[in-house]
Amino acid sequence: MTQADLTRQRLVRAALELFTAEGYHVTTTPQIARKAGVAEGTIYRHFRSKQHLLNELYRAAARWATKLVT
Secondary structure (H helix, E strand, O other), X not given: OOHHXXXXXXXXXXXXXXXXXXXXXXXXXXXXXXXXXXOHHXXXXXXXXXXXXXXXXXXXXXXXXXXXXX
């Protein structure tokens, strides 16, 4: 796994934790970056927007559920 992949995973995990605890609309990109241990601009190297990050969380959950059912 590359460093970029690990950073992306940290961002996804941080976003999931914050969205779950605080809610999507209340959570800011600086909070996500701080929790993931990266600069805020790093988010935008991996995702076009906060919405895009949320969509990735949804797709990851769908993949997990599909594997579970299969």
